[in-house]
Amino acid sequence: xxxxxxxxxxxxxxxxxxxxxxxxxxxxxxxxxxxxxxxxxxxxxxxxxxxxxxxxxxxxxxxxxxxxxxxxxxxxxxxxxxxxxxxxxxxxxxxxxxxxxxxxxxxxxxxxxxxxxxxxxxxxxxxxxxxxxxxxxxxxxxxxxxxxxxxxxxxxxxxxxxxxxx
Amino acid sequence: xxxxxxxxxxxxxxxxxxxxxxxxxxxxxxxxxxxxxxxxxxxxxxxxxxxxxxxxxxxxxxxxxxxxxxxxxxxxxxxxxxxxxxxxxxxxxxxxxxxxxxxxxxxxxxxxxxxxxxxxxxxxxxxxxxxxxxxxxxxxxxxxxxxxxxxxxxxxxxxxxxxxxxxxxxxxxxxxxxxxxxxxxxxxxxxxxxxxxxxxxxxxxxxxxxxxxxxxxxxxxxxxxxxxxxxxxxxxxxxxxxxxxxxxxxxxxxxxxxxxxxxxxxxxxxxxxxxxxxxxxxxxxxxxxxxxxxxxxxxxxxxxxxxxxxxxxxxxxxxxxxxxxxxxxxxxxxxxxxxx
Numbered sequence: 475x476x477x478x479x480x481x482x483x484x485x486x487x488x489x490x491x492x493x494x495x496x497x498x499x500x501x502x503x504x505x506x507x508x509x510x511x512x513x514x515x516x517x518x519x520x521x522x523x524x525x526x527x528x529x530x531x532x533x534x535x536x537x538x539x540x541x542x543x544x545x546x547x548x549x550x551x552x553x554x555x556x557x558x559x560x561x562x563x564x565x566x567x568x569x570x571x572x573x574x575x576x577x578x579x580x581x582x583x584x585x586x587x588x589x590x591x592x593x594x595x596x597x598x599x600x601x602x603x604x605x606x607x608x609x610x611x612x613x614x615x616x617x618x619x620x621x622x623x624x625x626x627x628x629x630x631x632x633x634x635x636x637x638x639x640x
Numbered sequence: 641x642x643x644x645x646x647x648x649x650x651x652x653x654x655x656x657x658x659x660x661x662x663x664x665x666x667x668x669x670x671x672x673x674x675x676x677x678x679x680x681x682x683x684x685x686x687x688x689x690x691x692x693x694x695x696x697x698x699x700x701x702x703x704x705x706x707x708x709x710x711x712x713x714x715x716x717x718x719x720x721x722x723x724x725x726x727x728x729x730x731x732x733x734x735x736x737x738x739x740x741x742x743x744x745x746x747x748x749x750x751x752x753x754x755x756x757x758x759x760x761x762x763x764x765x766x767x768x769x770x771x772x773x774x775x776x777x778x779x780x781x782x783x784x785x786x787x788x789x790x791x792x793x794x795x796x797x798x799x800x801x802x803x804x805x806x807x808x809x810x811x812x813x814x815x816x817x818x819x820x821x822x823x824x825x826x827x828x829x830x831x832x833x834x835x836x837x838x839x840x841x842x843x844x845x846x847x848x849x850x851x852x853x854x855x856x857x858x859x860x861x862x863x864x865x866x867x868x869x870x871x872x873x874x875x876x877x878x879x880x881x882x883x884x885x886x887x888x889x890x891x892x893x894x895x896x897x898x899x900x901x902x903x904x905x906x907x908x909x910x911x912x913x914x915x916x917x918x919x920x921x922x923x924x925x926x927x928x929x930x931x932x933x934x935x936x937x938x939x940x941x942x943x944x945x946x947x948x949x950x951x952x953x954x955x956x957x958x959x960x961x962x963x964x965x966x967x968x969x970x971x972x973x974x975x976x977x978x979x980x
Contacts, residue, residue, distance in 0.1 A: 492944070492945065495944045495945065496940060496941070496944050498944075499677050499940060499943055499944045500677075500940065502676070502677050502678065502679055503676050503677055505679055506679075507676070507679055507680055507681050508679050508680060509680045509681045511681075511684075
């Protein structure tokens with residue numbers, strides 16, 4: 475409802491309104507601040523937080539990724555590039571299937587951490603973890619190759635909370 | 641050299657350094673107070689509690705690139721901020737920082753100089769301060785800067801009138817233009833604000849307008865004029881403009897504290913039983929406490945009130961404050977005659 479009352483004389487001086495406003499402002503001086511002093515204090519991440527990628531291995535230690543390219547096609551920022559290669563005779567323990575990714579690069583500056591690559595992968599090979607990409611002053615440091623993405627054999631990353639339940 | 645000369649030179653240097661340091665930490669205080677009033681903490685990374693932040697800002701300004709627009713008037717472009725800084729620093733010469741202190745039987749005044757037209761000098765210097773902004777806006781060869789400079793100068797000269805008129809009431813009551821004598825007459829708790837509350841409100845509003853502080857900061861607001869008169873400035877020239885604004889704020893609070901709040905007087909100053917020198921030193925501390933509260937009050941107002949529109953600003957200055965100030969003078973005169 476619109477009220478068309480004229481301002482009283484005391485109201486038109488605006489002093490009561492200004493004083494009331496200033497009281498409200500000063501009360502904010504004594505409230506708890508909403509700032510979180512990162513990096514001393516860190517907020518808890520959700521179990522499905524999308525951070526740095528990881529290329530998983532299966533239980534025996536062979537790489538899951540078969541360089542099918544579905545993640546590269548799904549990526550809206552065109553951040554993923556790969557080069558496929560054929561598995562040779564003695565490498566059965568290293569790679570699951572005959573095709574594998576010889577070169578697999580994600581450009582972390584282009585990546586928007588949307589997780590569409592994780593949804594597109596048919597082999598459950600790529601997942602996003604809750605690690606955060608480290609900062610740097612050079613652009614080249616942000617192109618992550620297989621050395622930074624494939625999980626190491628001794629420190630497996632737990633992604634059970636991120637796997638889709640069908 | 642005589643001790644008096646050494647003392648004077650030392651005093652002037654100390655006052656100048658304190659002015660610069662207070663203005664420097666006002667920049668930090670502005671950000672911290674703004675943050676605390678907005679439910680966040682301000683800069684706290686540069687040192688403990690962000691205390692080295694002004695140093696970082698100063699270094700930043702020195703290292704930035706000096707840009708002088710090609711089609712600008714080069715000498716006026718450089719002159720603008722210099723003039724703003726000059727007039728900002730000149731006023732601190734007549735403020736009485738404390739009572740006389742007695743060293744070896746000789747009285748030394750804690751003041752730069754006690755000219756007997758102190759108030760007139762302050763107003764004169766403030767009027768020249770308008771030139772700094774006008775020259776900066778004109779020399780930038782930029783429509784937005786010119787608009788900002790025009791708004792700033794018209795705002796400043798409009799509010800100088802009401803400021804002068806409210807000061808006339810004080811001068812009438814004190815019978816002197818010298819700032820020191822006005823302060824001396826406000827002994828103990830006998831401050832001028834009890835006698836001139838309306839004059840104080842008018843003077844406060846006009847001080848906010850003179851220093852281009854919100855809610856009167858139309859000349860330099862970012863939402864309306866890009867940067868106003870300091871759009872084209874970079875590096876230390878911009879630093880001078882911003883710094884001179886904080887020095888002006890410090891000096892305005894100093895004038896308000898001296899004229900209305902008793903300067904270096906504090907309640908029960910003669911009943912504490914301390915020596916005269918100790919009372920003088922305590923008076924300096926009291927003066928600075930009043931100034932710092934004044935600065936906090938200016939910042940408090942900035943983060944409470946929205947900005948005035950230009951025509952509202954002019955209307956307030958000419959149609960409301962000047963008649964009110966004249967009425968204040970009339971009533972003061974009438975009361976003075978009837979209580980004679």
